[in-house]
Amino acid sequence: MEQQEKIQSPVSNEDVIVINRRSFFGVLLGIGTAGMGALLAVPVLRYVLYPLYAKSSKSTWTAIGAMDEFSDLSKPILKPLDLKQVDGWREVDSSQTVYVTKGANGGLAVLSSICPHMGCTVAWREGGDEFVCPCHGGRFAPDGKRVFGPPPRGMDTLPHKIVDGKLMVKFEYFRENVPNQEVLS
Numbered sequence: 001m002e003q004q005e006k007i008q009s010p011v012s013n014e015d016v017i018v019i020n021r022r023s024f025f026g027v028l029l030g031i032g033t034a035g036m037g038a039l040l041a042v043p044v045l046r047y048v049l050y051p052l053y054a055k056s057s058k059s060t061w062t063a064i065g066a067m068d069e070f071s072d073l074s075k076p077i078l079k080p081l082d083l084k085q086v087d088g089w090r091e092v093d094s095s096q097t098v099y100v101t102k103g104a105n106g107g108l109a110v111l112s113s114i115c116p117h118m119g120c121t122v123a124w125r126e127g128g129d130e131f132v133c134p135c136h137g138g139r140f141a142p143d144g145k146r147v148f149g150p151p152p153r154g155m156d157t158l159p160h161k162i163v164d165g166k167l168m169v170k171f172e173y174f175r176e177n178v179p180n181q182e183v184l185s
Helices: 021-053
Strands: 061-066 077-087 090-102 108-112 123-125 130-132 146-148 160-163 166-170
Touching: 061 077, 061 090, 061 160, 108 160, 108 166
Parallel strands: none
Antiparallel strands: 061 166, 077 090, 090 108, 123 130, 160 166
């Protein structure tokens, strides 16, 4: 009798995957659940990660007053500003003051009332025709240039423009106690 040769199949019975209806629907249910989880996770991740990729909104342009108020400046005029800044989820309302004065070139200049030394509020002294920092004795000329004291630079000038007959200013914060004007926000 001829010996029958056993034909070896490259696939053994252990390697065969049997797909029946129950396993097919189990896999389909798992894929659907993972897809729905991913769809629901997108808004949650955007909410959680928003402060990381959102930029802090800089202060916007704020109206100080009509140009008629500043037509004949004999001394600096103190003007209050109401600011709104958005940083991530936080919205901050704050008040700052600025001085409108004549600049070195004869035009208008808008000066921050924050002392560039340690952040104190600078006041205008009428008797001496100068700005004075009450905390550390810094003195500034009417155009904001440093005259005397520990401040490393003159008062910070702010960007300003005239729109529809109104003086507009963009308030910025600057790094304190450094010789050059460095914008923080």
